[in-house]
Amino acid sequence: MKTPAIRIGAHRVTRRFGGLLANDGIDLAAAPGTIRGVVGGNGAGKTTLMRILQGLDQPDEGTVIVNDKPVRLANPADAFARGIGMVHQEFMLVQDLTLLENLILGREPVKRGGVIDRAAALAEARRLAALAGVELDWSLVASQAPVHLRQVVEILRLLYRGADVLILDEPTAVLAPRQVRDLLALLRRLRDEGRTILFISHKLDEVLSVCDGVTVLRGGRVVAATTPAEADIARLAELMVGEPVEFPRRVPHARTIGAPVVSLRGLTAVDSRGVTRLSVVDLDLRPAEIVGIAGVAGSGQDEMLAAIVGLRRPLAGRVLIEGADATALSISARRAAGVGYVSADRAHEGLCLPESIQGNVVAGRHRAPPFARAGLLRPPVIREHVRGALHRFGVVYRDETDPVRSLSGGNQQRVVIARELDRNPKALVAAQPTRGVDIAGIAYIHRQLLEFSKTGGAILLISEELEELMNLADRIVVLYRGRIAGELSGEDRSLAGIGRLMIGEAA
Amino acid sequence: MTLAAPGVLRPDWGTAVAAALPFVVALAVGAVLLAATGRNPIDVYALMAREGFGGANRIAATLTAATPILFTAVATAVSFRAGIFNVGVEGAFYLGGLAGAVVGFTLVSWPSPLLIPAELAAGALFGGMWLTLPGILRAWLEVDEVVSTLMLNFVAINLTLLLVNGPFLAPGSANSATPMIATAGWLPRLLPPTTLTLGFFIALAVLVLYFVWERLTPLGFEARLNGLNPRFSRAVGIDVRGLILKTMALSGMIGGLAGSAHALGVTHRFVVGFSPGYGWTGLAVALMGRNSAIGMLIGAIVFGALASAGTTVQLFSDIPLEIVDVLQGVVTIFAVVRFARIRKRPGRA
Numbered sequence: 001m002k003t004p005a006i007r008i009g010a011h012r013v014t015r016r017f018g019g020l021l022a023n024d025g026i027d028l029a030a031a032p033g034t035i036r037g038v039v040g041g042n043g044a045g046k047t048t049l050m051r052i053l054q055g056l057d058q059p060d061e062g063t064v065i066v067n068d069k070p071v072r073l074a075n076p077a078d079a080f081a082r083g084i085g086m087v088h089q090e091f092m093l094v095q096d097l098t099l100l101e102n103l104i105l106g107r108e109p110v111k112r113g114g115v116i117d118r119a120a121a122l123a124e125a126r127r128l129a130a131l132a133g134v135e136l137d138w139s140l141v142a143s144q145a146p147v148h149l150r151q152v153v154e155i156l157r158l159l160y161r162g163a164d165v166l167i168l169d170e171p172t173a174v175l176a177p178r179q180v181r182d183l184l185a186l187l188r189r190l191r192d193e194g195r196t197i198l199f200i201s202h203k204l205d206e207v208l209s210v211c212d213g214v215t216v217l218r219g220g221r222v223v224a225a226t227t228p229a230e231a232d233i234a235r236l237a238e239l240m241v242g243e244p245v246e247f248p249r250r251v252p253h254a255r256t257i258g259a260p261v262v263s264l265r266g267l268t269a270v271d272s273r274g275v276t277r278l279s280v281v282d283l284d285l286r287p288a289e290i291v292g293i294a295g296v297a298g299s300g301q302d303e304m305l306a307a308i309v310g311l312r313r314p315l316a317g318r319v320l321i322e323g324a325d326a327t328a329l330s331i332s333a334r335r336a337a338g339v340g341y342v343s344a345d346r347a348h349e350g351l352c353l354p355e356s357i358q359g360n361v362v363a364g365r366h367r368a369p370p371f372a373r374a375g376l377l378r379p380p381v382i383r384e385h386v387r388g389a390l391h392r393f394g395v396v397y398r399d400e401t402d403p404v405r406s407l408s409g410g411n412q413q414r415v416v417i418a419r420e421l422d423r424n425p426k427a428l429v430a431a432q433p434t435r436g437v438d439i440a441g442i443a444y445i446h447r448q449l450l451e452f453s454k455t456g457g458a459i460l461l462i463s464e465e466l467e468e469l470m471n472l473a474d475r476i477v478v479l480y481r482g483r484i485a486g487e488l489s490g491e492d493r494s495l496a497g498i499g500r501l502m503i504g505e506a507a
Numbered sequence: 508m509t510l511a512a513p514g515v516l517r518p519d520w521g522t523a524v525a526a527a528l529p530f531v532v533a534l535a536v537g538a539v540l541l542a543a544t545g546r547n548p549i550d551v552y553a554l555m556a557r558e559g560f561g562g563a564n565r566i567a568a569t570l571t572a573a574t575p576i577l578f579t580a581v582a583t584a585v586s587f588r589a590g591i592f593n594v595g596v597e598g599a600f601y602l603g604g605l606a607g608a609v610v611g612f613t614l615v616s617w618p619s620p621l622l623i624p625a626e627l628a629a630g631a632l633f634g635g636m637w638l639t640l641p642g643i644l645r646a647w648l649e650v651d652e653v654v655s656t657l658m659l660n661f662v663a664i665n666l667t668l669l670l671v672n673g674p675f676l677a678p679g680s681a682n683s684a685t686p687m688i689a690t691a692g693w694l695p696r697l698l699p700p701t702t703l704t705l706g707f708f709i710a711l712a713v714l715v716l717y718f719v720w721e722r723l724t725p726l727g728f729e730a731r732l733n734g735l736n737p738r739f740s741r742a743v744g745i746d747v748r749g750l751i752l753k754t755m756a757l758s759g760m761i762g763g764l765a766g767s768a769h770a771l772g773v774t775h776r777f778v779v780g781f782s783p784g785y786g787w788t789g790l791a792v793a794l795m796g797r798n799s800a801i802g803m804l805i806g807a808i809v810f811g812a813l814a815s816a817g818t819t820v821q822l823f824s825d826i827p828l829e830i831v832d833v834l835q836g837v838v839t840i841f842a843v844v845r846f847a848r849i850r851k852r853p854g855r856a
Contacts, residue, residue, distance in 0.1 A: 331742070352732050
């Protein structure tokens with residue numbers, strides 16, 4: 001077969017949702033054996049375009065191009081039959097199955113009698129792992145496997161099923177720098193073998209380092225199709241936002257004045273499966289201080305915040321709020337004592353998506369004056385107050401009774417921050433506060449966090465974005481396997497140092 | 508499910524439309540069945556509509572039949588809204604009916620203005636206590652409420668059977684029934700000679716209170732949040748255990764009130780087989796009404812009309828009573844189908 005010029009692409013793809021033009025005449029072309037980056041902010045149309053390329057959605061106008069020919073992809077199975085597979089941002093592995101079982105799920109090799117042929121499966125798995133240049137214990141249960149191995153298995157699963165076009169949505173979001181390098185190396189190897197990769201990311205340095213070409217989307221249109229040789233990070237960011245972006249940054253310094261707002265003493269905690277994730281951790285968080293928590297996903301961050309916020313009782317140790325033992329307090333008592341919480345899981349914990357914007361802002365305080373009186377809610381008072389808060393936190397919305405899911409990701413996150421900061425907490429536990437938020441939104445949220453800190457608020461910032469920690473935190477505590485691997489403060493800290501601590505090496 | 512988030516006090520028409528769809532489908536299925544057995548569906552439906560709504564007597568009969576369904580629908584909706592799949596209203600209905608009857612035949616010397624509230628309160632009290640039990644089990648021990656409330660229905664029904672054959676059996680009575688409630692304890696008839704009693708208006712009042720509860724009270728707001736997203740409601744500091752306990756108690760109280768109102772208004776005593784499944788019909792109505800007040804009112808009246816028309820229709824024609832069961836069954840099945848789901852899912856940009 002003659003090699004096509006375009007392995008996968010789009011020609012004048014337009015997709016409307018009601019009055020919203022999600023994709024507006026998008027052209028995209030990825031030659032076989034290349035990596036094409038797709039970047040853009042929230043609402044730029046990346047997700048819609050990827051859904052179309054994967055057969056989950058159909059364009060209103062224009063067509064998908066596969067092997068130089070216009071095609072109509074009826075569903076994901078149709079796309080897969082043409083060799084197109086996707087790794088989603090949220091991992092799709094079955095938690096209780098082993099990595100091997102996850103690999104072959106849905107296409108199991110069988111012996112006579114319909115029994116799964118484990119030997120054949122394992123042989124194939126090893127062949128794929130060798131091809132990818134990774135070492136894997138295939139008998140690990142997925143939930144126990146380190147996050148970067150799960151990521152690799154997601155990719156190998158596509159290869160196992162015969163895909164040679166890989167669509168990767170934010171594949172490096174949860175990895176440590178070293179693991180990111182390994183993953184990018186894997187992608188380059190796959191490309192050199194002739195596979196075609198669409199790499200969706202907002203980490204522009206990674207895009208520039210691994211991609212052969214970059215397509216920039218903004219407001220549903222292609223605003224540029226360029227190459228790493230022609231563009232740098234600042235140029236890409238400007239293309240994405242439409243104007244130069246400036247990130248707030250503050251000079252870190254040790255803040256020792258003031259009694260700690262939140263203290264952890266010998267904190268040991270287990271996850272929902274009973275696995276110990278946090279071992280004997282001590283930490284103090286003082287007023288006006290931003291403490292960053294870094295670590296590979298699953299290093300104990302979730303358990304630390306659960307213990308502080310009150311989502312789960314720790315196994316041992318104490319949580320103190322302003323010096324008073326709060327280990328046994330309820331969530332609402334801790335909130336009353338001044339703890340705010342920005343959840344990493346905006347869709348399932350940070351917001352109630354079908355509920356109105358005002359309901360989301362007032363939730364948790366709806367029983368307190370002035371929002372309720374004589375046992376009844378006071379909608380006019382609530383509306384007035386919510387309007388003020390939404391205005392102060394720059395939320396763009398149509399009507400405060402609209403469901404919060406009608407907002408863009410960045411605006412949804414602003415609603416979360418509005419709710420939490422409007423309560424005037426003393427300490428804010430912020431987990432991945434800018435996840436899924438575009439560059440302009442990130443800068444805005446960073447300014448809000450810094451503003452809160454300037455007025456004396458303490459912030460525990462748990463983030464996978466090391467740049468975010470570097471820009472905002474006074475000191476960065478790195479967790480490795482549930483223990484504090486090290487702490488970096490002052491101007492001399494480096495990304496490389498954090499990266500080494502994250503995988504258990506000395507800084 | 509695409510539950511619209513209604514603004515406070517803004518009627519929710521989308522929900523009302525979704526509630527009407529199952530009836531349309533049911534009428535179509537019923538028409539096919541009737542046509543297949545050689546009857547003209549339009550004639551039959553016209554006859555049923557006449558029997559259900561033709562004249563004050565028939566409307567009164569329909570509203571009387573709708574009364575227990577409206578009560579049990581609201582009782583169910585209170586817990587459904589909070590995300591608790593409570594199927595125990597049938598049991599509360601039995602217990603409340605017995606409690607109301609016992610008060611009614613015991614305090615025979617009390618005047619109506621005291622006796623009727625006492626009877627109703629007894630029903631609400633026992634129903635409320637009854638469903639508090641699975642509430643505690645769910646809130647503290649994470650016992651699945653579907654299983655516990657389902658099983659407690661059998662306990663409640665057989666407990667009332669035991670009591671009505673023992674301490675509360677009417678002297679000299681052969682069948683399992685309590686003595687008659689003192690006439691002062693009967694719910695007054697509003698439009699004699701029709702059967703319509705004050706019970707329907709109590710049910711309406713409960714429905715209005717439910718409407719206010721879900722839109723304007725903190726507990727109703729918490730219930731909605733918890734039903735839509737339990738992790739969120741927990742994270743913003745809502746006391747989820749207390750919420751479960753309160754909504755279960757409330758659900759049981761309304762279910763018990765339903766039972767005592769039925770005893771005082773219709774049967775005038777407690778008899779074995781007290782409920783022909785009102786708790787379940789109410790559950791179906793709550794599902795098809797999507798827990799909305801207007802949807803449940805329409806659903807209860809339609810089911811009431813089916814019940815009252817069904818019994819008389821077969822007196823005047825050769826139409827089998829079973830067609831009513833078929834219609835009810837089809838309505839219930841399609842009520843549970845989430846029509847909103849079938850619509851194309853909106854994509855994300």
